[in-house]
Amino acid sequence: MLTQEQKDAFRAEALAKMRKASQVVDLATIPSGNIGSNWPVKIRARAGEYFEVCGRGTSLHLYLTDTASGYLVSVPNYNRCGLVPADCDAYNVMDYVGLENQVDATTLAAGIRYLISVGLACGHPAIPMVTEELGD
Numbered sequence: 001m002l003t004q005e006q007k008d009a010f011r012a013e014a015l016a017k018m019r020k021a022s023q024v025v026d027l028a029t030i031p032s033g034n035i036g037s038n039w040p041v042k043i044r045a046r047a048g049e050y051f052e053v054c055g056r057g058t059s060l061h062l063y064l065t066d067t068a069s070g071y072l073v074s075v076p077n078y079n080r081c082g083l084v085p086a087d088c089d090a091y092n093v094m095d096y097v098g099l100e101n102q103v104d105a106t107t108l109a110a111g112i113r114y115l116i117s118v119g120l121a122c123g124h125p126a127i128p129m130v131t132e133e134l135g136d
Helices: 004-021 092-096 102-117 126-135
Strands: 024-034 039-047 052-056 060-066 072-076 082-086
Touching: 024 052, 024 102, 039 102, 039 126, 052 102, 072 092, 072 102, 082 092, 092 102
Parallel strands: none
Antiparallel strands: 024 039, 039 052, 052 060, 060 072, 072 082
8 A cells, every 4th residue: 555655756756757748849940842832840849858840731750869870760650760861851751761751751851950950969868958948
């Protein structure tokens, strides 16, 4: 049987996890597009663990890590991952990550390039530090 003190501690821990899971920090809205068609791409840090790249009706969850041979991209809500170069474009994303839709690939490539350019592509532990700075 749990004591009241243990119950309170478990409750506080659960509430802290729920607060962290619902934490969203808007990082940027950047332009992207193909020839003749442009759209805004929103980039957010979510739960201090991953990024969300949204554009043209698509939301891509993104984990991005710098490696010795490129940037490791994981898109868990599409069950895709791969290594891309720093100056990736839609075709790199389509080839190496495996997204079939060119609009989704263009949106993701814009998000990846932005995150690399501002230095956020160094893995999960760096996101909380940066989101705290941006949240001020």
